[in-house]
Amino acid sequence: MDLYVYPEFEVVRNEKKCICCQACSRQCANLVHSYDEATDCMEADDSKCVNCHRCVTLCPTKALKIVKSDHTFRPNANWSQATINELYLQANSGGVLLSSMGNPQPHPSYFDRLLLNASQVTNPSIDPLREPMETKVFLGRKTPVPPLEANNTTAVPEPYNPDGTLKTEMSPQIELSMPLMFSAMSYGSISYNAHASLARAATQLGICYNTGEGGLHKDFYQYGPNTIVQVASGRFGIHADYLDAGAAVEIKMGQGAKPGIGGHLPGKKNVGQVAQTRMTPEGSDAISPAPHHDIYSIEDLRQLVYSLKEATGNRKPIIVKIAAVHNVAAIASGIARSGADIIAIDGFRGGTGAAPTRIRDNVGIPIELALACVDARLRDEGIRDDVSLVVGGSIRSSADWIKAIALGADACYIATGALMALGCHLCRSCHTALCNWGIATQRPDLVKRLNPEIGTQHLVNLVHAWQHELKEVMGGMGINSVEALRGNRLMLRAVGMTKEEMNMLGVKMAGESA
Amino acid sequence: MSKYVIIGNSSAAIGCIEGIRKTDTEGSITLIASEPHHCYGRPLISYYLEGKTDAEHMKYRPDSFYADNGVETMLGENVTGIDPITKTVTLQNGNSLRYDKLLVATGSSPRVFPAPGMDSVEHKTSFMTLNDMKYLEKHADQRSRILIVGAGLIGLKCAEGLKNRVLSVTVVEFMKQILPSALTPKAAARVQAQMEANGIHFYINNAVGEYKKAPPASADSVTLRDGSEVSALLANAESKYPDNTYTAVLKDGTEIPFDILVLATGVTPNTALVKDAGGTVNRGIVVDADSRTSLPDIYAAGDCTESVDVTTGETKIMALLPNAYHQGEAAGRHMAGAAAPFEEALPLNAVGFFGMHILSAGSYTQDILLEEDTNEYYRVFYGEGDKLTGFILIDKYARAGIYTDILRHGTPITEALLKEPGLLPFSRECRDEILTQKGGKN
Amino acid sequence: MKKIYVREDWCLGCHLCEYYCANANLGGGDMWKNLKGKAIRPRIRVEGDNNVSFAVQCRHCDEPHCLKGCIAGAISIIEGVVSIDQNKCVGCCTCVLTCPYGCIVPTETGVMSKCELCVNNAGQAKKDKEGGIVGFIPACVQNCPNNAIVVEETEVTA
Numbered sequence A: 001m002d003l004y005v006y007p008e009f010e011v012v013r014n015e016k017k018c019i020c021c022q023a024c025s026r027q028c029a030n031l032v033h034s035y036d037e038a039t040d041c042m043e044a045d046d047s048k049c050v051n052c053h054r055c056v057t058l059c060p061t062k063a064l065k066i067v068k069s070d071h072t073f074r075p076n077a078n079w080s081q082a083t084i085n086e087l088y089l090q091a092n093s094g095g096v097l098l099s100s101m102g103n104p105q106p107h108p109s110y111f112d113r114l115l116l117n118a119s120q121v122t123n124p125s126i127d128p129l130r131e132p133m134e135t136k137v138f139l140g141r142k143t144p145v146p147p148l149e150a151n152n153t154t155a156v157p158e159p160y161n162p163d164g165t166l167k168t169e170m171s172p173q174i175e176l177s178m179p180l181m182f183s184a185m186s187y188g189s190i191s192y193n194a195h196a197s198l199a200r201a202a203t204q205l206g207i208c209y210n211t212g213e214g215g216l217h218k219d220f221y222q223y224g225p226n227t228i229v230q231v232a233s234g235r236f237g238i239h240a241d242y243l244d245a246g247a248a249v250e251i252k253m254g255q256g257a258k259p260g261i262g263g264h265l266p267g268k269k270n271v272g273q274v275a276q277t278r279m280t281p282e283g284s285d286a287i288s289p290a291p292h293h294d295i296y297s298i299e300d301l302r303q304l305v306y307s308l309k310e311a312t313g314n315r316k317p318i319i320v321k322i323a324a325v326h327n328v329a330a331i332a333s334g335i336a337r338s339g340a341d342i343i344a345i346d347g348f349r350g351g352t353g354a355a356p357t358r359i360r361d362n363v364g365i366p367i368e369l370a371l372a373c374v375d376a377r378l379r380d381e382g383i384r385d386d387v388s389l390v391v392g393g394s395i396r397s398s399a400d401w402i403k404a405i406a407l408g409a410d411a412c413y414i415a416t417g418a419l420m421a422l423g424c425h426l427c428r429s430c431h432t433a434l435c436n437w438g439i440a441t442q443r444p445d446l447v448k449r450l451n452p453e454i455g456t457q458h459l460v461n462l463v464h465a466w467q468h469e470l471k472e473v474m475g476g477m478g479i480n481s482v483e484a485l486r487g488n489r490l491m492l493r494a495v496g497m498t499k500e501e502m503n504m505l506g507v508k509m510a511g512e513s514a
Numbered sequence B: 001m002s003k004y005v006i007i008g009n010s011s012a013a014i015g016c017i018e019g020i021r022k023t024d025t026e027g028s029i030t031l032i033a034s035e036p037h038h039c040y041g042r043p044l045i046s047y048y049l050e051g052k053t054d055a056e057h058m059k060y061r062p063d064s065f066y067a068d069n070g071v072e073t074m075l076g077e078n079v080t081g082i083d084p085i086t087k088t089v090t091l092q093n094g095n096s097l098r099y100d101k102l103l104v105a106t107g108s109s110p111r112v113f114p115a116p117g118m119d120s121v122e123h124k125t126s127f128m129t130l131n132d133m134k135y136l137e138k139h140a141d142q143r144s145r146i147l148i149v150g151a152g153l154i155g156l157k158c159a160e161g162l163k164n165r166v167l168s169v170t171v172v173e174f175m176k177q178i179l180p181s182a183l184t185p186k187a188a189a190r191v192q193a194q195m196e197a198n199g200i201h202f203y204i205n206n207a208v209g210e211y212k213k214a215p216p217a218s219a220d221s222v223t224l225r226d227g228s229e230v231s232a233l234l235a236n237a238e239s240k241y242p243d244n245t246y247t248a249v250l251k252d253g254t255e256i257p258f259d260i261l262v263l264a265t266g267v268t269p270n271t272a273l274v275k276d277a278g279g280t281v282n283r284g285i286v287v288d289a290d291s292r293t294s295l296p297d298i299y300a301a302g303d304c305t306e307s308v309d310v311t312t313g314e315t316k317i318m319a320l321l322p323n324a325y326h327q328g329e330a331a332g333r334h335m336a337g338a339a340a341p342f343e344e345a346l347p348l349n350a351v352g353f354f355g356m357h358i359l360s361a362g363s364y365t366q367d368i369l370l371e372e373d374t375n376e377y378y379r380v381f382y383g384e385g386d387k388l389t390g391f392i393l394i395d396k397y398a399r400a401g402i403y404t405d406i407l408r409h410g411t412p413i414t415e416a417l418l419k420e421p422g423l424l425p426f427s428r429e430c431r432d433e434i435l436t437q438k439g440g441k442n
Numbered sequence C: 001m002k003k004i005y006v007r008e009d010w011c012l013g014c015h016l017c018e019y020y021c022a023n024a025n026l027g028g029g030d031m032w033k034n035l036k037g038k039a040i041r042p043r044i045r046v047e048g049d050n051n052v053s054f055a056v057q058c059r060h061c062d063e064p065h066c067l068k069g070c071i072a073g074a075i076s077i078i079e080g081v082v083s084i085d086q087n088k089c090v091g092c093c094t095c096v097l098t099c100p101y102g103c104i105v106p107t108e109t110g111v112m113s114k115c116e117l118c119v120n121n122a123g124q125a126k127k128d129k130e131g132g133i134v135g136f137i138p139a140c141v142q143n144c145p146n147n148a149i150v151v152e153e154t155e156v157t158a
Helices: A023-027 A054-058 A081-093 A192-205 A218-226 A240-245 A272-278 A298-311 A328-337 A357-362 A367-380 A398-407 A416-421 A452-477 A499-505 B011-023 B042-050 B130-139 B153-163 B185-197 B228-236 B272-276 B321-335 B400-409 B415-419 B428-436 C016-024 C031-035 C065-069 C094-098 C139-143
Strands: A009-013 A033-036 A041-044 A064-068 A114-116 A137-139 A174-176 A180-182 A227-231 A248-252 A263-265 A286-288 A318-323 A342-346 A388-392 A411-414 A492-494 B003-007 B028-033 B071-075 B079-083 B088-091 B096-098 B101-104 B108-110 B145-149 B168-172 B200-203 B208-212 B246-250 B255-258 B260-263 B267-269 B298-300 B305-308 B348-353 B356-362 B367-373 B378-384 B387-394 C002-006 C045-048 C053-056 C075-078 C081-084 C104-106 C112-114 C125-127 C133-136 C149-153
Touching: A009 A041, A023 A033, A023 A054, A054 A064, A114 A398, A180 A192, A180 A452, A192 A218, A192 A452, A218 A227, A218 A240, A227 A240, A240 A298, A248 A298, A298 A318, A298 A328, A318 A328, A328 A342, A328 A367, A342 A367, A367 A388, A367 A398, A367 A499, A398 A411, A398 A452, A398 A492, A411 A416, A416 A452, A492 A499, B003 B011, B011 B028, B011 B101, B011 B321, B042 B130, B042 B153, B079 B272, B101 B321, B130 B260, B145 B153, B145 B255, B153 B168, B153 B185, B153 B200, B153 B348, B168 B255, B185 B200, B185 B348, B185 B356, B185 B378, B185 B387, B298 B321, B305 B321, B321 C065, B321 C094, B348 C094, B356 B400, B356 C094, B367 B415, B387 B400, B400 B415, B400 C094, B428 C002, B428 C053, C002 C053, C016 C031, C016 C045, C016 C139, C065 C075, C065 C094, C081 C112, C094 C104, C094 C112, C139 C149
Parallel strands: A180 A411, A227 A248, A248 A318, A318 A342, A342 A388, A388 A411, B003 B028, B003 B101, B028 B071, B101 B298, B145 B168, B145 B260, B168 B200
Antiparallel strands: A009 A064, A033 A041, A114 A492, A137 A174, A263 A286, B079 B088, B088 B096, B108 B267, B208 B246, B246 B255, B348 B356, B356 B387, B367 B378, B378 B387, C002 C149, C045 C053, C075 C081, C104 C112, C125 C133
16 A cells, blocks of 8 residues: 555635536646535545646635645654655655756745845936836847857957958847747647747747747747747757747757756657657657767867758857756856857756756756856856856746846846746646646647637736836936846845855945945 | 508518618608507517516517607508509508508408307407407406417417416317417427416317307306316306306317307418409418519518428418518518518427427428427427428427527538537537627528 | 627636626626525526537627517617517517527526626626726626637627
8 A cells, every 4th residue: 555645735615605616627637626416515635636726716706725734744844744745655656756847945045135226316317217228138149250160169250351340240149129038948848829828929029939849830930030949959840940930049958947867758748739840750758868969068069059050041049058057157168169159047946847856956056156157257268248148047026137137147038937927826737737727738628728818918918017127127226228237246235145155146245335 | 762651560560660771761661550559569468468568568669669760650540452553552541652662561360260159259359469458358357267269379378368367268179289280289288288287278179069148057067177176166156247158068068158258260361452452362472582472562571471481391371470570671671672581481489388488490290300208398309311390399498599590591400409409519610600700690 | 889709719618607697697796695506597608518618698690580589579789789678578488499599598587688798787897997887898708717708899880
């Protein structure tokens, strides 16, 4: 007999208000709710509840709430309830624990211990409603274009033409109305309607979304100018038209939620249009290897970067995305020298559709520190302008976004926040593929719960709201363009940090003058 | 500017006015009707007796209807002739009226089968008009014993309407079942049982042989078939008309005492005006889908006409309100130059008796496609293969119109549809047309 | 003129529209107070299951069979809305027999009811800043969790 694990959540139904409309039972893909005809009552099987709030949200009389069970083991500061339950689950299954979305552990947040500056007296603040406030940014190499030969790693680009005039030809750039993008989520890990929402919203907003490694559904080629197409270790769905369709090509080396490991879309999910889009046999497991098997060095990476540049006629900037790991600064330096135009770094709180729990919760480093040290390293080496830096991994609000820019990011990637705008309630059950919100599922009856018209609107609303906040904060600082905020660490002060932490972030203690 | 003249003031006439005004808001409309009332829902007279409606709510259209539609009314006037050459109608008062387009919506009159002694019955009426209803309202009370001859819709609705106003209601029907023209014997038996359970007495497959102005020989001879209590009540009650009590002697010798006689033995289309003017008339006035008669610029609609039953292809008189309206409207539209022919006529009846609802349509001559006979409800569908030709639904009738629509358009029927009417069994394209189209599919 | 559309692709078959409809037509307010323990009589009906489902309510036909067949003259088009005067209706069910979409349903008292786009439901009034009523939003439209029922103003063509 299996070791018993008590349900984590309890469904609390206000019987006075429940009218047995059965919306909850119809909407729960986990089959928690059921109607009992004999008693004319709704019943709930707590053990199946993942606390996604679908029933709570739809209940027309608001008769439902989900509470965390107060059932307890003998209190133990060392052995937490979750640890004990996970141990039992593994004793039962013998398997690796699986989780999804971002790291939920109470690791310290540096964003929360950074505070922003504002103008007082000696410098005027700006009212963004009355004065222009530039949020547009371009991502890509800002320095002159190096010779195209892939093996030329040493030639310093000559900034002048033989006649003495300045070279003005720029490397290809991504133009964004604001320094924000939706990060990579593959078609397969999320639904067609989720992709449709992201693509349409990115287009309306003048920003980009990212295909992830699952290829690009033929319906979404129309959003190409606002699409970043990804090339990952599985090389799914990649062909010439795909590479050409986007505004940029991203090579995915790693992911913040699961650095060092690959991906695995089970055969039962790799069906229909998902398989077609991935260009894989229907029903086969779609496995993304942990490494790219043709990339074991920066030189190998350079081969791929230049292959992709050539394949796209040198018209698309190339992004290399890595997870934030211990020696991220050195790796980033290598990437900058590989010819990549943009480096994307994904912090350890970044989300995923499925990852081993222990890896998600314990591998990688916070994005704030990774960003600060990469920015510093590239500056130190004089190659900061050769690349743009994009960071993600739990940008939860415009405050995190603004702080990241001040720490040196050219733009931020958001995904978890975007999914929440689509309805995600962070139940972290994506790996079950039974997403009640129609996001992380391929079951048609669930997928249609996400109407892209609504999804698009919510995304547009969210990003517009953040843009307003960005402008207000910049205005308060007396800054009227994102360019002037980027890397402006004087706009940041630390509270509750050690000297080393402040050094690493390159920020002063709150109270310390400039 | 066209001059429209309409003879009649019921649903066909109203349909015609509304049909004309869809296109022609200018032309003059004159409406001539023998009844001196604002248009009223003719079938509502039984509901009035029953207390479910009143004179105000019986109005078929609001008080302002004629004014709103620019209609000049001549109520209480009779038309005596039509001259299709000079395009005039002659009124009983000697006046005549020119028309450009004329609608004859004269309806029908009660058909009476005389029996010996009938003339001597003082209180007798048909049950077709407001005046008939008022007559009953005036004369029938808690002591009245009503004899209704004819168990068609009119007779039975009259029975229901009177039931709680009077002492007793007895219905005599010549045919072997009630509602012979609307229902199958099996469905009719069910309705009869319902009415009997509510105190209506029936003599089926029988007829009145003679009316006598005398009480029955003795109380014992009153043999109502469903219980002595009633027969004693009947015999012992102090009649309102002690001196005038009549007895109907049925063909089988049964004697039924009564005070008021309602004759509901069918109707005859009022075709004389068109016939005399030289128009083609069979049993009813012959019209096409635009309600045109054989005479130029003369249209006819409603109970005085005959039309093609879309479920059988037969030409017949379908004296039913929805058809009358549609015919009238088709006439009006054609008159005004924006023809919208009505080609979907079919027998169609929704009627209720003491809480039981009977919805039926089409014909019952084909095979039975499905029959469900339970204590709660009865449903039967007729047709051939995947073609539905008729149905009867008793007490389970939700979304019955979907079946009617199938009859109208000859849509193939499926097992799933017969079991449960809905849009699900139709194709996605068909549903989209219905659910996303502006103003319905029509 | 208002028209209501049902978009099958987005219908989830949750049946919530039926409950919001029933509640709105009982005067609105707390749904559980109106509907607890009662069989609902919605004027909208969801057909189908999780995979294929859609709501059906009165299409507000330009040429309504129900209106033309009504023996009591109880049905009329009021500003584009096919409406039943329940004081005139005698419950004969002719409209049930003639509506091609099955959208007329009897009330508890036996008279007929149908979707009237909530124009008579004060609780569904749309108000401007001063509190003046500028229109009505049908309860089904307002509460559909997936915008599967939408209402659109269309030009009145004379």
